[in-house]
Amino acid sequence: MFKTKLLSFLSIIAIFSLFAFSNEDLIDKLVAKLEKYTREAPQEKVYLQTDKPYYMAGETIWMKGYLFESRSHSVDSVSRVLYVDLIDQQKGKIIYQRILKCNAGMTHGDIALGDSLTEGMYQLRAYTNYMRNFPESFFFTKDIKIWQGSVKSRADDSKIAEFAKISDLQFLPEGGNMVNGLDSRVAFKAVNIAGKGVDCNGFILENEKDTVGVIKAEHLGMGVFNLTPEAGKTYTAKIMGLDGKYTAFPLPVASEQGYVMAVDNATSKENVKVFVFNSSPKAESSGELVVIAHQRGKVCFVGKGAESKKSFSANIPRSKFTDDGIVQLTLFDAKGNPRAERLIFVNQNRQVNLKVSSDKNSYKTREKVTLSLEATDADGKPIAGNFSVAVTDGSQVLTDPNQENMLTYLLLGSDIKTSHNPNDYYSILRGNIEQPAYYFDKSNAEANRHLDILMMTHGWRRFTWSDVLAEKYPKFDNMLETGLSVTGKVLRPNGKISNNAMMTLMLKPKEGTPIFTMTTGDSLGRYGFYDLDFTDTSSVMVQATKEKGGKNLDVTVDPYTPPMVKIVKSPFNPIEFDARALALFLKKANEAIELEKKLKLDKNQMLEEVVVRAKKEKPVDNRKIYGRASNSVEVTEQNCVGFQNVFQLLQGKVPGVQVVGNSVIIRGASSFQSSNAPLYVLDGITSDDVGLIQNIPPCDVETIDVLKGAEASIYGSRGANGVISVLTRRGGSNRDYSKDIIPGVITTKKLGYSVAREFYAPRYDVQKQEHVRPDFRSTLQWSPNVKTDANGKATLTFWNTDGIGNMLIIAEGVGTNGRVGVGKHEYIVK
Numbered sequence: 001m002f003k004t005k006l007l008s009f010l011s012i013i014a015i016f017s018l019f020a021f022s023n024e025d026l027i028d029k030l031v032a033k034l035e036k037y038t039r040e041a042p043q044e045k046v047y048l049q050t051d052k053p054y055y056m057a058g059e060t061i062w063m064k065g066y067l068f069e070s071r072s073h074s075v076d077s078v079s080r081v082l083y084v085d086l087i088d089q090q091k092g093k094i095i096y097q098r099i100l101k102c103n104a105g106m107t108h109g110d111i112a113l114g115d116s117l118t119e120g121m122y123q124l125r126a127y128t129n130y131m132r133n134f135p136e137s138f139f140f141t142k143d144i145k146i147w148q149g150s151v152k153s154r155a156d157d158s159k160i161a162e163f164a165k166i167s168d169l170q171f172l173p174e175g176g177n178m179v180n181g182l183d184s185r186v187a188f189k190a191v192n193i194a195g196k197g198v199d200c201n202g203f204i205l206e207n208e209k210d211t212v213g214v215i216k217a218e219h220l221g222m223g224v225f226n227l228t229p230e231a232g233k234t235y236t237a238k239i240m241g242l243d244g245k246y247t248a249f250p251l252p253v254a255s256e257q258g259y260v261m262a263v264d265n266a267t268s269k270e271n272v273k274v275f276v277f278n279s280s281p282k283a284e285s286s287g288e289l290v291v292i293a294h295q296r297g298k299v300c301f302v303g304k305g306a307e308s309k310k311s312f313s314a315n316i317p318r319s320k321f322t323d324d325g326i327v328q329l330t331l332f333d334a335k336g337n338p339r340a341e342r343l344i345f346v347n348q349n350r351q352v353n354l355k356v357s358s359d360k361n362s363y364k365t366r367e368k369v370t371l372s373l374e375a376t377d378a379d380g381k382p383i384a385g386n387f388s389v390a391v392t393d394g395s396q397v398l399t400d401p402n403q404e405n406m407l408t409y410l411l412l413g414s415d416i417k418t419s420h421n422p423n424d425y426y427s428i429l430r431g432n433i434e435q436p437a438y439y440f441d442k443s444n445a446e447a448n449r450h451l452d453i454l455m456m457t458h459g460w461r462r463f464t465w466s467d468v469l470a471e472k473y474p475k476f477d478n479m480l481e482t483g484l485s486v487t488g489k490v491l492r493p494n495g496k497i498s499n500n501a502m503m504t505l506m507l508k509p510k511e512g513t514p515i516f517t518m519t520t521g522d523s524l525g526r527y528g529f530y531d532l533d534f535t536d537t538s539s540v541m542v543q544a545t546k547e548k549g550g551k552n553l554d555v556t557v558d559p560y561t562p563p564m565v566k567i568v569k570s571p572f573n574p575i576e577f578d579a580r581a582l583a584l585f586l587k588k589a590n591e592a593i594e595l596e597k598k599l600k601l602d603k604n605q606m607l608e609e610v611v612v613r614a615k616k617e618k619p620v621d622n623r624k625i626y627g628r629a630s631n632s633v634e635v636t637e638q639n640c641v642g643f644q645n646v647f648q649l650l651q652g653k654v655p656g657v658q659v660v661g662n663s664v665i666i667r668g669a670s671s672f673q674s675s676n677a678p679l680y681v682l683d684g685i686t687s688d689d690v691g692l693i694q695n696i697p698p699c700d701v702e703t704i705d706v707l708k709g710a711e712a713s714i715y716g717s718r719g720a721n722g723v724i725s726v727l728t729r730r731g732g733s734n735r736d737y738s739k740d741i742i743p744g745v746i747t748t749k750k751l752g753y754s755v756a757r758e759f760y761a762p763r764y765d766v767q768k769q770e771h772v773r774p775d776f777r778s779t780l781q782w783s784p785n786v787k788t789d790a791n792g793k794a795t796l797t798f799w800n801t802d803g804i805g806n807m808l809i810i811a812e813g814v815g816t817n818g819r820v821g822v823g824k825h826e827y828i829v830k
Helices: 002-012 025-040 157-164 406-413 436-440 447-456 465-469 579-606 690-694 709-719
Strands: 044-050 054-056 060-069 081-088 093-101 106-112 120-127 140-147 168-173 184-191 201-206 210-216 222-227 235-240 246-250 259-264 271-278 288-295 298-306 311-317 325-332 338-346 353-358 368-376 385-393 416-418 458-460 484-491 502-508 515-520 526-532 537-545 554-557 631-634 657-660 663-666 679-682 685-687 701-707 723-728 745-751 779-788 793-799 805-815 820-829
Touching (some): 025 288, 025 465, 044 120, 044 140, 044 385, 060 081, 081 106, 093 106, 106 779, 168 235, 184 447, 210 222, 271 338, 288 311, 338 465, 353 805, 368 779, 368 805, 406 436, 436 447, 484 502, 484 537, 484 745, 515 526, 554 745, 679 690, 679 709, 709 723, 779 805
Parallel strands (some): 054 140, 353 820
Antiparallel strands (some): 044 060, 081 093, 081 120, 120 140, 168 184, 201 210, 201 235, 259 271, 288 325, 325 338, 385 805, 416 458, 502 515, 631 701, 701 723, 805 820
8 A cells, every 4th residue: 555655656746866975064964973973972782691581589590691882783892891680670679780701792690599589570680881871771681580489370350451451552653743734654553551562453533523544453563554634633543442442542743844754665675765755845945855874873875855846765775784783764954953764674684694403303311412503694604603502491491482582682672762651661661672583583474564663663762863963972970891990089087189199909809819009099089990800709908198108098989889770560470471381390490499408408417527636737828829938027016016117127037138228138149130129029919119018017017928049939030039028917818907997098898700600410421329319400501602613613512301392492692703693493302
């Protein structure tokens, strides 16, 4: 119908072809503004793959994160720190947080769920610190259900009936507005109280009397109809409910004059056709209308048409679109004001083709499985890549074949937003795209048409042209993180700024080498230690010293403040499951968790009393890489009094060590180096800064070790002149300096990177005692880093459990060409 009407229009109007990239001032200005905006305000995207869509309390969420630059979708984003929150949506509270260290834009981790978690809907939220400069709707979110062993439904018949009712009916004219006298296509979407599409049908009334059209949803409550509004008339949709009664929904009021933009993205494989209709052409005007097409901020096509004509059209070659994904078409008037907008989706299948296969179609329980991954580019050539693979028991884990995946998120869900938010629950859904993989099903003949209707019901979410033209950029209050940081402020006791204060950081992780570093506060009293690398919760001490050496300063450390969390009053169960299949999952998951608890308890009970008789030894000091020092000076709170610096503690106490002013010479040491200064080591960290050692308060020192000759050789050529190793009380393994109250010093705790655990899966080719226990794990295998080689191939092996039925494999990842790929496979266990 639409095609016929367009052809009739074309037979009676003049068609003026557009040409690309005109040099007109207006076009140059618009393109320059867009390019500047995307350059000055680059954005990032995050995607998380999890091993399954729901969990039993007590299980573990296994996940892999991917960071992308939003414009090019290159996987190696500049940020190196990824935050993942597990949020209780009902309470609006963060239950768990993980900080993951990214390498080449990828990371992986896990969240061990407590077995006492309240049953309900939770949300995984992933973001970088830099992403916090933009709306929180840009964060990656994924709703998951956590169960507590009960499959009792909280839904009664009345609640189920509520879900079938239309809560809101949205009308979205193509291009943005209906205009009196111009034929328009109007998309619509009917949603329930959860923002999900529901079927609807009815008719359109003019002035509440005459029927001028029929309305019927085609897919998930969405559809489209044509209407030519007339001046002075109103239009209403009458929609029939389940009870046979009709409900009235008014259509938006048409403009008296303006523009209608129509797009044909279906009839031609070579071109996208754009039609612009003008209700009030200015016959004497020499002004021109401009159409700009961009894909994620990259201008693909620019053209113009005369403002004096009733209509014009353009053919945009698909070759202009360099990538798959959403394209925004915007019509500007002669003054550069945006007047109409339309989104289209371009899919030329440029993604990685990821084929997953197993060495057999059918297996026995506990039999070895070998999976093969084969990755090729759009031209069929092999490509190397990095993929994450989850294998789940299909009889326990129910997956929606049209659920969101990496491909649908990057190309679709991350770039569009709803045009209207009828209620609180609906407003927090990112784009509210139901069954996104449906639109990428190559076997579905209706997928492209329904995807085009979806484009008409959503808007571009990454920026608005009004912000671009006004050069309105977000406030970049959150820095881009290439590592962890400790920041804060240093002030005098009277609250005034202490300029250029010398700041010292000592960070002591649970494991590993302590971090000791220095910096200088700025003119505003701010300081920062950046690009730190530590794990778990670590003890932090920050010390401030005035330029002239005084320490009477107040130091604060900035606490980490997570993004706001919204309390969501979600429906009783917005995710639908098969109760019988869930009962099996809950039963098996609960048995596995209880068995694990029993095994741990049995191990504790099996331990017999053992009496150990041995000489007590000093605990190993992991600050020392050497064994025995040549000489040691023990420093106590009594013998440190009266000394001005650390070097004075050595004077006359160690044979062969001479202190001359601010330097130390160890006699008998020789070096090919020009300097005869020894190597200094502070709490296990080597340093060439004599002042750093000298400025340590003598009473803060625990031991000074002097290494000569063979003892110093462990440090190689750097220890040729001997080694002075200073061990402080605060750097000791037993020191709790968080309780110290010292002027100019603050102690606190900082959360570091989460250490990813290794997924455990038993190998049944080797007989072990623990193999006698039943194995009904719902996740058979989780492999976050499966790399295909230059031939595009990779293999993965694991063993089946005791479960029978279909096993589902989902692989997602990215190739070295920056394209993403998603692959699925099933096999059966009998």
